[in-house]
Amino acid sequence: MTSATSNESKTISPINGETVATYPFDSEEQIEHVLQDSFSAAKRWKQTPLADRVTALVSIGQALRDNSEELAQMMSLEMGKPIVQARGEITKSANLCDWYATHGPDMLSARPTMVENQQAVLEFRPLGVVLGIMPWNFPLWQVMRGTVPMLLSGNTYVLKHAPNIMGCAYLIEKIIHSSGLPQGVFSLVHATNESVSKLIADDRVAGVAFTGSVKAGKTIGAQAGAALKKSVLELGGSDPFIVLADADIDAAVKAAVAGRYQNSGQVCAAAKRFIVEAPVADEFTQKFVAAVEKLAMGDPREDDNYVGPMARYDLRDELHDQVQRTVSQGARLLLGGDKVSGAGNYYQPTVLADVTADMTAFREEMFGPVAAITIAQDAQQACHLANDSDFGLCATIYSGNEPQAEKLAATLECGGVFINGYCGSDPRVTFGGVKKSGYGRELSDFGLYEFCNVQTVWKNRQ
Incomplete structure (x- = not known):
């Protein structure tokens, strides 16, 4: 303001x-x-x-x-x-x-x-x-x-x-x-x-x-x-995107990239914390990074560019500080992690791995093109991690077992849960959150x- x-x-x-x-x-x-x-x-x-x-x-x-x-x-x-x-x-x-x-x-x-x-x-x-x-x-x-x-x-x-x-x-x-x-x-x-x-x-x-x-x-x-x-x-929120071991990984990756980097990551209901079950964590991470690397970034007035600049310079500085703090806390920087030099307010599409619940990228809302990946040992821990947040706007679950995903959805503390699809809004359904x-x-x-x-x-x- x-x-x-x-x-x-x-x-x-x-x-x-x-x-x-x-x-x-x-x-x-x-x-x-x-x-x-x-x-x-x-x-x-x-x-x-x-x-x-x-x-x-x-x-x-x-x-x-x-x-x-x-x-x-x-x-x-x-x-x-x-x-x-x-x-x-x-x-x-x-x-x-x-x-x-x-x-x-x-x-x-x-x-x-x-x-x-x-x-x-x-x-x-x-x-x-x-x-x-x-x-x-x-x-x-x-x-x-x-x-x-x-x-x-x-x-x-x-x-x-x-x-x-x-x-x-x-x-x-x-x-x-x-x-x-x-x-x-x-x-x-x-x-x-x-x-x-x-x-x-x-x-x-x-x-x-x-x-x-x-x-x-x-x-x-x-x-x-x-x-x-x-x-x-x-x-706003720090929405969890849960990927379970039985998920279609290619479909999950496609949705994860769109859910995180749309509007250059500046979306209240964007997927921000990627909580991936251990057996598929390496596969998801590798494919996710490869997909993010292909995103075209540049002048937003050109049709081919999917990622544009961040809206305000102070917000880019704040985001970069959050990334640096998370890396200093032990996260691995897999991609990006810096401001783009030259004219404009661009920030590199960034992926952080080995993010734990005590790190900045997990605890704070990251309002920009930064994804944080956290490994869960099983579905129950994934949901526990998803709820371990001050926010409760939306959440996503990717799973090949939809009845089980529906049961897990009932445990999530948020206003909207999306099963095998990333968060969005539509006039036919309500939109809003709980907690902060x-x-x-x-x-x-x-x-x-x-x-x-x-x-x-x-x-x-x-």
Whole structure:
């Protein structure tokens, strides 16, 4: 997050280290205007027929498709996202709009029930203005997976985006407004930490959705709690990727590489700790290193490059320090392990082996292109190691025995388990974590209800 003493933010492209643009922070008067506009719009939007809100989502999805290339290029320029992955993110976000437009109305329909021969009905009402504080690693998807269900349910949304991607933020606002969405239903503020704290405390804000670091999440969660308002926090993870002795090793390696190095390793739900059963550890490691060596790294605006630069220079320094500490603690460096010299913020795709539970790469989240391999003696120890973490976002199990993998999945302390496939998100299922990965859920019907007042209406109760 950006210092509250600054009067502007600066976007520095990680591709070449050049300044893209500077953006002044909004004044108190500007933020007050946006908030009051959103608060007023919320009163009108909740009365808007559901069919019209559905039409609005479809229009937003089409506007995203119509402006896909411009937004994808901005993502690559500002935070280094490989262009093919940027285009995929936009398509996924547009499809999200369509999915909720199709399935959301049924989720929001009243649920009648009988209680001792008396009728009660559950109704889903909007809360009002929701403040979304979003990160830079998925500039559009992180915003839309919260915005879309909130708008459908009748809430209005005020976005505070990451200061290093404000070009993306303003472009997202422009695209959504071009869809014809009524004024104030979706808004953007460029706010300092101090201004964000004031927004959270303001009675006109009904809820807060945050994705980001544990440290920031603790602060935001505490502020929301002090103001007695709902919050949903997604705070990252150190996801285990378990490979058992009966797994299809080639399939596991393919998924492991994609699960770790997508978005240059800057994914909350990326596979980060590879826990491999001893009989197949050597085979998995050799094939994994060979596959990582083949990854093309370079200018993310070129279609053939799978790994781009890290988004911020301070984060690359932090990652390199974590790698060095892990090696000094006894891990073997099999590949990479250093910054790439020259212009740009590139870090070599890195593989660490013989990582134990007391080492930095096991205990801390490694938010970049670094994989840590740990050997487990059996499946039970693998699950024990997987749970030996402060985080609990997602986990993966590769095994040729799916019934056994399902039993093991039930022992894992995380929000999502993927059997013979790496972690991802989809509107049809929930996304979120436990422990220090946060609380609350996004996507599916559970995500839709997070910022709803689930109201019970009784009739003729005696």
